[in-house]
Amino acid sequence: MTTAAEFVAVSRHFGDFTAVDSLDLAIREGALTTLLGPSGCGKTTSLRMLAGYIEPSAGKIMIGGKDHTDAPPEKRDLGMVFQSYALFPHMTVAGNVGFGLKLRKVPRAERARRVAEALELVGLGHLGDRRPKALSGGQQQRVALARAIAIRPRLLLLDEPLSNLDARLRVQMRGEIRRIQAETGLTVVLVTHDQEEALEMSDHMVVMNAGRVMQQGAPDELFPAPANRFVAEFLGYENFLTLPERGLVTVRPELLTVAPGDVGGGETAVSATVRSIAYRGVEVRVALDATTGAGGATTPLVASLRGDALTPEDRAALHPGGRVTVSARPDHLVSLAG
Numbered sequence: 001m002t003t004a005a006e007f008v009a010v011s012r013h014f015g016d017f018t019a020v021d022s023l024d025l026a027i028r029e030g031a032l033t034t035l036l037g038p039s040g041c042g043k044t045t046s047l048r049m050l051a052g053y054i055e056p057s058a059g060k061i062m063i064g065g066k067d068h069t070d071a072p073p074e075k076r077d078l079g080m081v082f083q084s085y086a087l088f089p090h091m092t093v094a095g096n097v098g099f100g101l102k103l104r105k106v107p108r109a110e111r112a113r114r115v116a117e118a119l120e121l122v123g124l125g126h127l128g129d130r131r132p133k134a135l136s137g138g139q140q141q142r143v144a145l146a147r148a149i150a151i152r153p154r155l156l157l158l159d160e161p162l163s164n165l166d167a168r169l170r171v172q173m174r175g176e177i178r179r180i181q182a183e184t185g186l187t188v189v190l191v192t193h194d195q196e197e198a199l200e201m202s203d204h205m206v207v208m209n210a211g212r213v214m215q216q217g218a219p220d221e222l223f224p225a226p227a228n229r230f231v232a233e234f235l236g237y238e239n240f241l242t243l244p245e246r247g248l249v250t251v252r253p254e255l256l257t258v259a260p261g262d263v264g265g266g267e268t269a270v271s272a273t274v275r276s277i278a279y280r281g282v283e284v285r286v287a288l289d290a291t292t293g294a295g296g297a298t299t300p301l302v303a304s305l306r307g308d309a310l311t312p313e314d315r316a317a318l319h320p321g322g323r324v325t326v327s328a329r330p331d332h333l334v335s336l337a338g
Contacts (some may be wrong), residue, residue: 004029004187010059021211034198037208079148087132094128100151118146228337253304255332260317269327
């Protein structure tokens with residue numbers, strides 16, 4: 001694995017607040033890496049330190065194997081797309097895309113060629129003469145992306161680039177960014193708080209909290225096996241219970257089985273009371289209170305059942321107050337560190 005950039009024991013303090021705490025992280029060349037986590041977890045601060053807009057309080061920022069900790073942004077050979085796009089309203093689309101090339105004193109003919117190439121790549125080759133105000137939000141986002149790509153950066157940094165778009169455009173742009181990254185071979189670092197976005201787009205996911213890496217890995221490795229409760233909750237897991245032989249475990253709603261009758265017992269089967277039912281076409285979501293401890297202690301669970309697989313007996317038991325048994329295969333339980 002070739003490393004495009006690396007954080008080596010990087011910390012950043014703002015007064016008494018530690019935004020990033022001894023971060024060690026390698027960014028793989030040619031991959032799309034996401035920094036994922038809630039607001040205040042340190043992901044944007046980390047991206048801005050990589051870009052050179054914020055200085056680390058400690059540690060090193062390595063780019064291309066060289067120490068760039070003290071290098072200004074313009075010496076790092078990076079492209080960045082901000083949440084607000086930051087387009088120049090008085091310039092045309094082509095002028096915006098070519099701005100970085102002009103600063104780098106790229107000859108006019110070469111500049112025009114690379115601007116046209118970047119605009120074609122993002123599907124806006126026909127809009128080079130327009131002004132940003134004449135474009136939709138999705139088109140403005142593409143212009144910002146083309147501007148960053150045109151300079152052919154060593155790394156492309158994306159700071160919540162889709163958050164200002166509506167839901168349909170967000171989904172569309174996820175695919176577009178992934179396509180562009182695959183076609184160009186760019187190394188991309190994407191900051192997001194959206195776990196679906198990260199799962200869909202990433203080659204490598206880095207889940208952060210309180211300035212530290214909680215877990216990292218490929219989406220298909222990380223999602224089925226969260227390391228701790230924070231990661232599990234952030235990735236959308238809803239069920240957490242403590243079993244005598246396993247300790248704290250989680251299990252996804254679609255992997256739970258709900259059977260009529262209060263038969264309970266065993267490591268992976270517990271008695272429960274139906275709290276509510278929500279019919280969602282193919283899916284039936286059942287909220288339950290499971291008896292999991294001594295003295296009648298209960299734990300809330302959510303099961304996602306296939307409506308077409310329910311028998312008449314199942315349906316008769318699925319009403320508020322109904323007594324059922326909830327179970328899961330042992331291999332579907334994920335043990336958590338806490």
